[in-house]
Amino acid sequence: MTVLAIPFPDIDPSAFVIPGLGLPIRWYALAYIAGLVLGWKVVAGLMARPKLWSGYPPMAPKLAEDLLTWMVAGVVLGGRLGFVLFYEPGYYLSHPLEIPMVWQGGMSFHGGFLGVVVAGLWFCRRHRLRALSVADAIALAVPFGLLFGRIANFIKPELWGRPTDAPWGVVFPVDAAQVCNGIAGQVDGFCARHPSQLYEAGLEGLVLAVILWALMAAGALRRPGLLTGVFLMGYGLSRAFVELFRQPDAQFQGPHNPLGYALQFGDWGLTMGQILSIPMVLVGLYFALRAARGAQP
Incomplete structure (x- = not known):
């Protein structure tokens, strides 16, 4: 069956090449850089606005640069170790x-998140800062990085969705030699897939940013932990939902597990992304309720 679909746009994965060196700078790298730099500017800007906080900002604006250094380390080390431990422990135990x-690729958002938590707690303890208030400022910055990162996933392309016959399905170039074998969503024999990267960019990035900044404008920074809790719940729910449309992790697929469930119960199960998102939602709910009741750190 042939259906309406969108051919993958002809986007060069390299944004530009450094003259004289021939070194390509990829959109993926620019997304990381843009997200981190914008995050630094957001946090520094929030620290320079005392009226947003209950009492006074949790740290001086100049400390935001030092915080950025530890956030970078947390993202890279945590993201890599998370991928190794959550997705391919057997392979990396042997290699x-x-x-x-x-x-070579292989980063985990949940691992990067845990890396940021560890780095942030260490930073706050070293400088004797209010950890939940610092976390609220970081929560306002993270969705921008997620937005850029998921768009970069689309450009690369990677982390594409499952086959679909929806008119907005995209025929990714990686599918050029893959026949759908009767699966719904064929275009001249090739797979049209959900652009799940863009779903995540919209939910984890744009929608979550709007919610968090609207709450900030309503005075949420005066309740330490509220924005952190909303971020955790918002990301966890968004990721768990998009996993329904995202191509299953190849590491978990098999003849009796075509949907790539990491935890399977008969014909039903949970992907690794959903499993890792559940504790985020629960912890986020705890922080949000705690903040709503006016509990102080």
């Missing part, structure tokens, strides 16, 4: 020398 090879 430990490949663990540091981040340029």
